[in-house]
Structure formats: structure tokens, C-alpha cells
Amino acid sequence: MSEQAGTAATFEMHRNHLQSVAYRMLGSLSEAEDAVQEAWLRLSRVDASSIDNMRGWLTTVVSRICLDMLRSRKARREAPMAEPTPEMSMSYTNLADPEQEAELAEAVGVALLVVLGNLNPAERITFVLHDIFAVSFGEIAPIVGKSEMATRQLASRARRRIRGAQASSEVDVPRQRDVVQAFLAAAHTGDFATLVRVLDPDVVLRDDRQAASVNVTRGAAALADQVAGRAEKAAQLALVNGAIGIIVAPRGRLRYVLQFTILNGKITEVDLISDHERVQQLELNVLID
Template identity: 75%
Template sequence: MSEQVWLANIFESHRKHLQAVAYRMLGSLNEAEDAVQESWLRLSRVDASSIENMGGWLTTVVSRVCLDMLRSRKSRREESIETQLPDAFTSQENIIDPEQEAILADSVGIALLVVLGNLNPAERITFVLHDVFAMPYNEIAPILGKSEVATRQLASRARHRIRGAKAMQEVDHALQRDVVQAFLAAAHAGDFDTLVAALDPHVILRDDRQAGSSRVTRGAVSLAKQVSGRAQKAAQLALVNGTVGIIVAPQGRLLYVLKFTMSHGKITEVDLISDPERISHLDLKVLNTDVPRYTDDDVV
């Protein structure tokens, strides 16, 4: 067996792990594959016999590649909320393997991918390596070019942003969650009366996918008619700017966010946000709640 074939076999034994790391860092299967391939190219250019821990070396390399990609993406202001979610606004034809990406997104968790996309590159790398793959801080610090103390602080900030500040909002969130969950379930079931009951009589829906006067829907009855019986695809609850809302992300590709305004236990305003630039300014956090995920073909 030639040295190159031996090296390729060693690399293949680590490929799944490297792909898992890169996918969580980048949120895109296409980009993850690029990062893994770049890692192979770098390995093929060095003296592999001098590498004592091949798995650790490759994880470090793929992490550095991902960090460069995230920084480049940010500098071009092209973060997709994966900002976003994986391949958020690309066509199916551009996805290497839609089924594989769906499996990966499912295994990671759609909501977590959304929130990871809102972290800055250093926070994201630190959180993924330490909290997901249990890499010690002293090994992460050189990847980022920071001290171990600074790396710990990055991880702490990332955890706070992902989990959200819970203590002062638990009661409000519980009420909001009940109202939004009832709205979502009624939209799925076509329960017109329950939809109307969840809405303020003068509720307003603003939909940025529409143009002109059709962009706004006014009144509980009109809005209930519009959404009744039309399940939201891959919808689940999340915190949107600190209040309970909905993200809709089939197979890990974010379509839109529903942001709710409430008063006295009723929904008074609904903002449907699909524009990537607007989404990139939202603060999205995982909401720890067991909410059914509807996957019918129709979307609101």
C-alpha cells in the first residue's frame, strides 16, 4: 500500500467526524464539504508521520478553515440565518445531498442551527468545539488566536445567547407560549374558532413576501380565514427578540420567522419576516419546550 493510499484511508476514517464539526460551525452541507476537502488538501501537503494525534490535528485544521470561512462570510455581509440556516436561500439543485442534509439538520436540531447562526465566528467555533465536541479550552484558544481566559468568556457568551435569559421572563414566556402554540395547532387543524379566539379583533398581519395593499391583513376573522387549515411546514417555537414566536425551516432551510406582539393574552400583531437582511437583525434563541413539528406541504 502506497503512503498516499494509507493517508487517504486514515483521512476517510475521520471524515464523518470532520463533517459533523464543520456542519455545526457553518450550517451548510455544501460549505462543510468544502472545509473537509480543504483539510484533506492541507494534510496531503505535510509530513503525516510527524502528526501524533491525527484526529486532533484534523479537527484543529477543519476548525481553522471554518473560522476563515465564517469571517469571510461575515465580511461580505452574506450570512444566511442559518443566520440563518444551512443553504437558507439556495435552490435544491445546489445541495449536495438533500436527504443527507435533512438528516444532519434533524440530528443537530433546527432551532439550535438558527441560533448558532446568530453567534459571531469566534463564539460559534468555541461553542461547537467545547460544548458539542468536548474539546478543552487550552486546545481551542490557539485556533482562535486568543488566550484560554478569553476563550472561556466566548463560550460563556455563546451559551447565554443560545439559552437566553430565562429567569425574569418565565411567566411571560409561559403565557406567550400557550397562545402561540394554540395558534399554531389551530392553523394546522383548521380550527377557525380557536384561531379567532387567540387573536385580538383588530389584529394586523404584515407579510414581507407580499407587495402593496396585499401585504397587510387586518382583523381576526380575515387572518383566521387566511391561515386556517394551512399547516406551517417544519414550524417550531423559538424566542424572537425576547418574545415567543415561530421559525419555519423545512429540512434546515429557513423560510421565514413569525414575530408576535401580544396584549392581554391575545395576538395583536404578526410580522412574517422572510427577507434575509431583516432576519439577520433578529435575536433568535432556542425555546426549551416540547412543541409538535408540523410537516404538511402547505405553508402559511
């Protein structure tokens, strides 16, 4: 076997690991493939025999590539949401089935994908490497260009956002969760009576997908009629700015967020937010049971 063939065989041993790392960092399967391919090109240009820890070397290289891609994406104000993650035993070409994609996204956790997408590049790289792949802070620090102490702080900040630790202590989250869960369940089943019961009689829905002249729905009956039996399968509870809300992200692609105002156990306001710039301003957190 030639030296180049041997290097290629070694790289293939680590491909699934690199794809898994890159996917979680980028939230896009196609971009993850690009990052892994770039890592191979960089490996092919060096003397592989001089690398003592090939897995570590490749993980570092693909992480730096992903960091550059995330920063470039942010500079372009782009935000492609996550595509389904490839299982370790599955090839990239087996992901054409939308149902399979949805199952894979659910396996990773749609809410987690959404929250990862809202971390800044350095936070995301640090969290993925340390908390998911157990890379030491000493190894991560030079990748993100920070001191080890600063890298620890990045991970801590990202972890708080992931776990929803920034939820306001003044918010009655359990009670809100019951109300919003009842709303979502009734919207799924078409239970008009339950919808009216959890809505304030003067509830207001603002939908930024509609023209300003028609983007407001007023009244419990009107809103219940609008949503009964029409809830999307991908809708699920999440923390939105520290309060219970709903995210809709089919196959991991964030479509919109529902933000609720609840007073005295009734939903008084609902804001449907789909505009990317507005979504980026929201604090979205995974709900941990």
C-alpha cells in the same frame, strides 16, 4: 502500502468526524465537504509521521478553515441556512431524498441550527468545539485568535444565546407559549374558531414578503381566514427577542420568522420577517423544556 496511501487511509478514518464538526460550524453540507477536502489537501502537504495526534490536528485545521469561511461569508453578507447534517454512518451522496434531509435536520434540531447561524464566527466555532465536541479552551484559543479567558467568555455568551437565558424576566413566557402554541396548532388543523379566539379583534399582520400596498392584514376574521389550514409543517416555536415566536425553516433553511405582540392573552400584532438583514437583527433562541 505507500506513505501517501497510508496517510489517505488515516484521513478517511477521521472523515465522518470532520464532516460533523464542519457541518455544525458552517450550517451547509456542501461547504462542510469543501472544508474537509481542504483539510485533506493541507494534510497531504505535510509529513504526517510528525503529527502525534492526527484527530486533534485535523480538527484544528478544519476549524480554522471553517472560521475563515464564516468570516468571508459574513464579509459578503451571505447567510446560507443549514442543510441537513450527515449521520456518522451515512455518506454525503445518500442525502438526495428531501424527506430524509428533513428527518436529519429535525434530528439535529432546526431551532438549534437557526441559532447557530446567528452566532458570530468566533462564538460559533468556540461553542461547537467546546460544548459539542469537548475540545478544551486552551486548544480553541489559538484557533479563534483569542486568550483562553476571552475564549471562555465567547462560549459563555454563545451558550446564553443558545439556551435562551437572555429572555426578559418581565415577559410571561409560559403564558405566551400557550397562546402561540394554540395559534400554531389551529393554523395547522384549520380550526377557524380557535384562531379567532386567540386573536385580538383588531389584530394586525405585517408580511414583508408582500408589496407595501398589500402587506397588511387587519382583523381576527381576516387573519384567521388567511392562515387556517395553511401553516407550514416546518413551523415551530422559538424565542424571538426573548418572547415566544415561530420560525419556519424547512430542512433547516430559515425561510421566515413570526414575531408576536400579545396583550391580555390575545395576539394583537404579528410580524412576518423574511428579509435577511432584519432576521439577523433578531435574537433567536432554542426553547428548552
